Amino acid sequence: MRAFRIAYDGRPYHGFQRQPDVPTVESALFEALAGLGILDDADEVPQGYAAAGRTDAGVSAVAQTVAFECPDWLSPRAFNGELPAHVRAWASAAVPDDFHATYDATSRAYEYHLYAPGADPELASEAMAELAGTHDFANLTATSKDDTVRTLETATVELDGDFLVFSLRADGFLWELVRRLGSLVRAVATGAAPLSKVDRVLDPEPLPGHEGVPPASPAGLVLVDATYPGVTFARDDRGVESVREVFETKRADAATRARAVGCVERTVAGAKRDG
Missing domain, CATH: 3.30.70.660 (Pseudouridine synthase I, catalytic domain, C-terminal subdomain)
Known part of the structure; x- marks a missing residue:
């Protein structure tokens, strides 16, 4: 069993838990595992799979934690090769076969x-x-x-x-x-x-x-965190750098949008006063 720390921007998703006909973070994870050949198709659930929590639509995460049985070669870097940019794996840990990401979180x-x-x-x-x-x-x-x-x-x-x-x-x-x-x-x-x-x-x-x-x-x-006593997550340097690159770009885009919206607000308010 292996556990992964997952960061994601929740805005494009209808929550974490998989649902029919709408994009979710969990669906993105399963589609990536299918693309890597770990699942036969994205409708499957990995053996032993569980997640730390079910975030709602629009909620983001730094340390969502998922665990499941997978090959030793599945590193955060390899996982990111199939994940969409909104979802990034950045750390992992070997965990016991009976580990449960939901119930073992203290x-x-x-x-x-x-x-x-x-x-x-x-x-x-x-x-x-x-x-x-x-x-x-x-x-x-x-x-x-x-x-x-x-x-x-x-x-x-x-x-x-x-x-x-x-x-x-x-x-x-x-x-x-x-x-x-x-x-x-x-x-x-x-x-x-x-x-x-x-x-x-x-x-x-x-x-x-x-x-x-x-x-x-x-x-x-x-x-921002889910605590598991006795489990030590090893940061994947490339995974961490990928998080930084992706979310720095998102932050810049959000700041730019905020300035554009502010321009509209100020201009319309000024026109109303002048008119």
């Missing part, structure tokens, strides 16, 4: 960059302090699971320009938990909701629909 970590102009960093920190620790997060998820208690081992937020930047590590994350948590903290930090809203949300009594906390945008959410 924690996962996310970083979330959420646009929040005018946010008060002190209010954001106060709200986050109440959310840290072990709570029933039933009011901050869309899951139908009975067990909605999770422990936020690390939960910090800071203001960086117009963005609230969250660093979160937990024993497990519920569906949409990070995005709804971010939405709640932003509402408190911008004055759209009182700090007391946090206590009400953490109460296991279900919130009525009009008081519910919607998920914020997935665009700034990144899976």
Whole structure:
């Protein structure tokens, strides 16, 4: 068995998990393995396969982790030879035959960059302090699971320009938990909701629909780590360089788009004032 660290830009994909008729990160992985001759076709699932988590549409990753049985020659560099540029393998590790990338992860970590102009960093920190620790997060998820208690081992937020930047590590994350948590903290930090809203949300009594906390945008959410005690991932120098090259280009493209959109906004706003 071998485990791989995978980085990807989630914007072109309908989430991580394979689905019929839409592009997903998992489909890209299986298509690459078929192209390398490790699978007979992309509809197969590699023997022993599992992934650290199922990120939603638009969510990106630094350290998504997948593991499966494969030939010794499959290095991150070889994997990247068949993967699309949006998806890059950059480290790998030999793991026991009974290794499971989902169940053996003792924690996962996310970083979330959420646009929040005018946010008060002190209010954001106060709200986050109440959310840290072990709570029933039933009011901050869309899951139908009975067990909605999770422990936020690390939960910090800071203001960086117009963005609230969250660093979160937990024993497990519920569906949409990070995005709804971010939405709640932003509402408190911008004055759209009182700090007391946090206590009400953490109460296991279900919130009525009009008081519910919607998920914020997935665009700034990144899976940055999945922890496996006893497993040491070896960085592949060429794989790391490939990540740098691909994502540096993407960052430059995004910065250019942002400037173009800013030009449109400023020009139209100026024309409105002049007219």
